[in-house]
Amino acid sequence: MSVVYCHIFRRLISYNPYRKKSTTMPLKRVFFWQPNAGSTVNSQILNEVSQCVESINGVKEGRWKATLTFYKPMLRDQALSAEFPREFIGISLPEQPNKYYFVLRFNKIVLESDSSIQLIMEKLQSYKSRVALNFEGFQYQLGDFQLRVGKVVPSHSENLRGIVMEVEYLPISSLEKSKQIMEEFFDIWQDAISKRSLPGRFIHIEPDFSDYGLADHYTSQHTAVQYTHVTSQLIASVQAVQTGRN
Amino acid sequence: MLQQHQHHHLQSAITAAPPPSATTSTPPSSTTGEAPPKQVALAMDRLGQAARLIADIRLGADRLLEALFVASQPHQSSKPLHLFRQEDESMRQHLQDLRTVGKQLEESGVLNESLRSRSNSWGLHMPLVCPDGAVVAYAWKRQLAGQAGASAVDRTRLALKAFTDQKRRFFPHLDDEEDGEGTDTVSKKHRNLPALAEDNQDNLSDCKTLSDVLTNLEKEIPNLKVSTYERLDWLKRASSLPASANDNTMEAPKHNFHSTSILRPAPQNVASMDKVAVIELFFPSIFRAVVSLHPAGSTDPDSVAFFSPDEGGSYMHSRGSSVYHVFRQITEHATVALQYFLGIRSKTALYSLLHWICSYQTLFTKVCNKCGRLLAMDRQSALILPPVHRPYRTLSVSKQSSSQSISSTLDQGSNAPEAYHIGCFSDNM
Numbered sequence: 181m182s183v184v185y186c187h188i189f190r191r192l193i194s195y196n197p198y199r200k201k202s203t204t205m206p207l208k209r210v211f212f213w214q215p216n217a218g219s220t221v222n223s224q225i226l227n228e229v230s231q232c233v234e235s236i237n238g239v240k241e242g243r244w245k246a247t248l249t250f251y252k253p254m255l256r257d258q259a260l261s262a263e264f265p266r267e268f269i270g271i272s273l274p275e276q277p278n279k280y281y282f283v284l285r286f287n288k289i290v291l292e293s294d295s296s297i298q299l300i301m302e303k304l305q306s307y308k309s310r311v312a313l314n315f316e317g318f319q320y321q322l323g324d325f326q327l328r329v330g331k332v333v334p335s336h337s338e339n340l341r342g343i344v345m346e347v348e349y350l351p352i353s354s355l356e357k358s359k360q361i362m363e364e365f366f367d368i369w370q371d372a373i374s375k376r377s378l379p380g381r382f383i384h385i386e387p388d389f390s391d392y393g394l395a396d397h398y399t400s401q402h403t404a405v406q407y408t409h410v411t412s413q414l415i416a417s418v419q420a421v422q423t424g425r426n
Numbered sequence: 427m428l429q430q431h432q433h434h435h436l437q438s439a440i441t442a443a444p445p446p447s448a449t450t451s452t453p454p455s456s457t458t459g460e461a462p463p464k465q466v467a468l469a470m471d472r473l474g475q476a477a478r479l480i481a482d483i484r485l486g487a488d489r490l491l492e493a494l495f496v497a498s499q500p501h502q503s504s505k506p507l508h509l510f511r512q513e514d515e516s517m518r519q520h521l522q523d524l525r526t527v528g529k530q531l532e533e534s535g536v537l538n539e540s541l542r543s544r545s546n547s548w549g550l551h552m553p554l555v556c557p558d559g560a561v562v563a564y565a566w567k568r569q570l571a572g573q574a575g576a577s578a579v580d581r582t583r584l585a586l587k588a589f590t591d592q593k594r595r596f597f598p599h600l601d602d603e604e605d606g607e608g609t610d611t612v613s614k615k616h617r618n619l620p621a622l623a624e625d626n627q628d629n630l631s632d633c634k635t636l637s638d639v640l641t642n643l644e645k646e647i648p649n650l651k652v653s654t655y656e657r658l659d660w661l662k663r664a665s666s667l668p669a670s671a672n673d674n675t676m677e678a679p680k681h682n683f684h685s686t687s688i689l690r691p692a693p694q695n696v697a698s699m700d701k702v703a704v705i706e707l708f709f710p711s712i713f714r715a716v717v718s719l720h721p722a723g724s725t726d727p728d729s730v731a732f733f734s735p736d737e738g739g740s741y742m743h744s745r746g747s748s749v750y751h752v753f754r755q756i757t758e759h760a761t762v763a764l765q766y767f768l769g770i771r772s773k774t775a776l777y778s779l780l781h782w783i784c785s786y787q788t789l790f791t792k793v794c795n796k797c798g799r800l801l802a803m804d805r806q807s808a809l810i811l812p813p814v815h816r817p818y819r820t821l822s823v824s825k826q827s828s829s830q831s832i833s834s835t836l837d838q839g840s841n842a843p844e845a846y847h848i849g850c851f852s853d854n855m
Contacts, residue, residue: 204668204736237808323751323809351734351750354711357790361812364801368810397711 204353205275206326207398209362210406211382212414213343219379220421226343229329230318232373238320244274244328245316247335248411251307268307269411270298271404281404285412288391290401313411315344324350325365332414342414345382353398355389385409469534472527479524486517599766599819636725637699639777647784651708657722660704660743664716667738699723704744707780709787711735713753715760717779718744725776730764730783732756751807755814755848756786763818778818785816785843796850804848813845 213229215221234240251268255261271281272295280298282291301307317330325347332342347365352358366384373382387409389395394402490513497506593600640652655663703722707715714735720728729744732753741747748754763782767775793800794813803810 206736236803236810323807323811325810351736351752352711352790353736357711360800361790364799365810368801368803 203399204397205399205403206348206350207353207355207358207362208346208348208403208406209366209384209386210403210410211345211347211384212410213345213380214383214417215380215421221340221342221380223331223340225378225380226317226329226331226340228376228378229343229345229373232369232376233320233322233327233329236322236368236372238322238327241319241321243316244319244330245314246274246330246407247272247312247314248407249312250310251301252310254305254308267408267412269408271407273400273403273407275403276400279400281401283404283408285408288393290392290394290405292401292404313341315407326350332411341418344410355396355398355402383413385413465534469531472531472534476524476527476531479520479527482520483517483524486513486520489513490517596762597765597769598762599770634725635699636702636719636723636776639725639780640705642777643780643784646781647787649709649787650784651706651710653706653708654699654702655704655706656698656701657703657718660706660716661740663706664738664742665740667742668736705780707783708735709784712787712789713756714742715783715786716742716744716746717776717783719776727764727768727776727779730757730760730779732760732786751809752789752811752814755811756789759815766818782816782818785845788843788845789814792845794847794850795844796846799847802847802849806848811847813847813850815846815848815851816843817846817851 213221213225249270251270253261253264253268255264265284265287267283267285269283269285271283273279273281278295280293280295282293283289312335314333314335315330316333317328320327320329327348328344328346330344330346331340332344333340347362347369349358349361349365369382387405389402389405392401392405394405490510493506493509493513497510636654640654644650644652700723703719705717705719707717712735714733714737715730716733717727717730720726731742731744731746731748733742733746733748734750734753737748737750747757760783764775764779767778767782771778789812791800792813794802800812801810802813
């Protein structure tokens with residue numbers, strides 16, 4: 181049943197695998213903050229991270245904001261809910277104001293659609309937003325690198341749930357060719373931030389993009405997949421802290 | 427409100443000067459009989475006078491207003507009246523003087539462009555007063571200063587300094603040859619280099635035509651896509667870039683050097699080689715380099731520039747500049763290298779240049795030979811960059827068999843070209 185629904189949904193968004201792929205973007209890695217065992221994330225850490233970026237000559241440019249929403253289907257018969265995709269996520273990204281991205285994490289599907297799809301969903305009353313998160317913060321320029329540091333807060337709340345960092349290398353868009361550059365940049369970053377003795381570290385776990393049918397050339401769909409994975413890791417770490425407390 | 431009144435007053439004063447009428451078609455002989463530099467000097471003087479007069483008039487207007495204000499206060503003596511009369515007289519005198527100066531300036535052609543049409547200008551244009559009041563006088567000021575002030579020795583010294591600065595910047599290799607204080611080892615090394623270059627040039631004597639060079643290049647370096655264009659065609663292509671990188675395999679590039687022999691009959695290929703003015707070297711996902719040839723169809727490169735593989739736009743040409751720092755730095759380094767190739771190895775300049783460009787295919791993977799890292803913070807520009815320098819003096823371009831081609835010896839091989847960060851690179855490499 182869920183497979184059928186996926187197909188219907190795909191047609192709704194006119195997804196055509198033979199259509200020209202979305203435009204390539206400079207490649208990007210999304211990191212999330214993993215607090216050490218026994219400590220939590222707080223805004224002091226966020227300040228320290230921002231200062232660290234500026235200490236390696238980052239120039240503050242402006243604000244950025246991305247959103248991530250967990251949807252649940254509106255069903256009359258709740259028993260059918262097991263047949264629907266387990267995690268259905270919608271993401272909006274600041275670099276693509278006219279697009280909205282859908283990720284089905286367990287089905288390994290990512291879709292790019294027009295941002296008007298949100299209005300359509302609302303009118304159809306097909307899916308409802310269960311949880312929505314905002315990623316927002318400041319953007320910094322470091323020569324050919326662009327960094328974004330942001331806090332993770334539930335929408336309609338100021339509770340800091342996590343910290344994310346995006347590292348983007350602008351000149352090229354090939355994941356394979358840029359691997360070394362990104363790793364070395366992270367080494368430089370680690371050198372700088374370890375001096376501040378913060379209780380935690382940034383982690384990046386590269387999702388398997390080929391599972392989602394994505395190619396070596398980086399696109400915003402890759403970013404959407406990264407955010408999905410980062411969110412699930414954040415949730416897992418928050419839950420781990422809570423169970424640790426109980 | 428008051429300011430406007432003053433300006434209006436001044437403007438009407440200047441325009442009140444009657445224009446030179448037709449009857450006085452010959453201006454006073456004192457102005458035309460003089461050489462243009464003298465005319466220019468006089469014009470500058472008069473402009474200065476006019477400016478001083480205008481300042482005096484402004485001050486006078488202020489004083490008049492002050493006197494009026496004081497007079498409007500109750501219980502005043504006749505002092506304000508006296509002041510008023512005094513100012514009135516001096517204002518009238520200033521305005522009269524201004525009219526005179528204005529007339530003189532108009533006759534000399536400063537306030538309009540009439541002097542340009544007169545033949546007696548010797549190419550020195552008179553200073554021009556722009557509608558916004560600015561005086562365009564810089565060129566003759568220098569001329570006047572040169573004739574009046576600086577001596578021949580001073581001017582020669584300045585010229586020599588400017589020249590050596592430029593030479594040091596764009597032709598660093600020439601400096602070494604003239605440096606008589608170099609140590610023995612340094613001078614020996616440089617004596618050997620021209621010999622080495624000569625050897626290589628002999629080996630490559632059969633690579634004389636453009637198509638030979640390009641064919642040879644394509645054989646040796648597999649990842650490379652070489653394309654050639656006429657100058658205008660390149661502009662069209664640059665504006666249409668970036669063609670969606672994912673569609674490269676589906677597109678049949680019309681100007682691809684390699685495929686023309688397949689897609690078109692041979693005679694057409696040969697004819698178009700004569701007009702080739704732009705060579706594009708494309709390493710997918712790494713960089714795109716644009717080399718311009720002058721004259722078209724020859725093997726003489728005259729400029730080179732590097733760009734991101736995803737960049738596009740009409741600014742992408744051999745004298746253009748990438749929007750990304752890394753490619754801008756490489757372009758600057760490449761310009762110096764090009765001068766070296768043209769100067770020391772002029773017969774094989776194009777071949778050497780193209781091979782040297784191809785050494786950048788390891789830009790994002792090869793670590794610096796000096797510090798062993800890929801990224802480093804460059805102190806001067808405060809940017810984090812990969813090693814953007816590749817040495818060009820010791821580049822050996824003797825023909826290699828396909829088993830020894832540059833790309834097969836990976837980054838760690840001893841045959842691989844070296845790479846350095848800006849800060850790790852020293853000039854004698």
